[in-house]
Amino acid sequence: MTSKIAIVGAGMTGSTSAHWLAEREIADLVLVDIVEGMPQGKALDLQEALPVVGKDVSVVGTNDFAATKGSDIVVITAGVPRKPGMSREDLLTINAKIVSDATLSALKYSPDAIFIVLTNPLDTMAYLAMKIGKLPRERIVGQAGILDSARMRAFVALETGVSVENIDCYVMGGHGDEMVPLTRHSNVAGVPLREYLPADKLEAIVNRTRKGGGEIVNLLKTGSAYYAPAVAVAQMAEAILKDKHLIIPASASMQGEYGLKDMFFGVPVQLGRNGVEKIIEYTLDAQEKAALEKSAAAVKESISVMQGLVKI
């Protein structure tokens, strides 16, 4: 392979990202983690699976960032989940340190890489990585929007019985309970969801989408979602490496778009070989604008808490 992707954090999301990426056969993969043996074992297992599906990709597991040298893309999934008794601030402090170290270590060996951040709280961690790594805005993007939109698409498909391929959904805003599923723009084969579904069904889908992450956490009890976040990574990486100019919802650095500045926020982003090429600005109605403002306030609050805890 001529392209290389480093995945920092070989836990559930990192290793599942490697799985989806290997199937796409778009880049050699390096899994990095602090746990000894685990990334090596997972990488070897995946390497041994690839003859069965006929994919020629190298998969390396390591505890040493040196093996990530020359990566085109760095995916950051390293972090700890929130445990019982841990405050939001505790989580922020711990993950901020992990994400800062991961960003700087990866940049040392891949100074030109494009970063895809997944560690939560997502918009805050992506903002931190950009600041700490002094990255230009186009070279860093947070994964959340494809996941949130895919959840909504799945729920619409379950409700309507229509193929997921006919269902387009757009979710904007921060990756939290205040996210904004855009029911006016979302559609089933071109028919707006607001026309396709009765209001009560649509409202239930919007609420379930907003709480989609929590629904999985409550069921799993020992972790959070990983299949859907990981496949979103694969789609984003492919859009970048193949220079597809693909428009997807993702968390990007705001520099005046939607009236927002100095923060990351979930918006429609055009991805290509140089990373974030463009941020698409939808025309929003008053209700949508108000919902986005509420979501932006929640992200700003998280960023300001982080800034009080970490020097950037």
Ligand code: APR
């Ligand atoms: N460097 C590299 N890896 C690290 C570091 C570090 N400094 N600190 C922790 N890790 C690793 C852990 O050892 C673990 O293997 O990060 C991995 C995280 O994996 P999981 O605990 O399985 O968590 P996962 O479900 O993959 O979620 C990772 O993505 O979607 C988000 O909310 C989620 O923030 C979380 C992140």
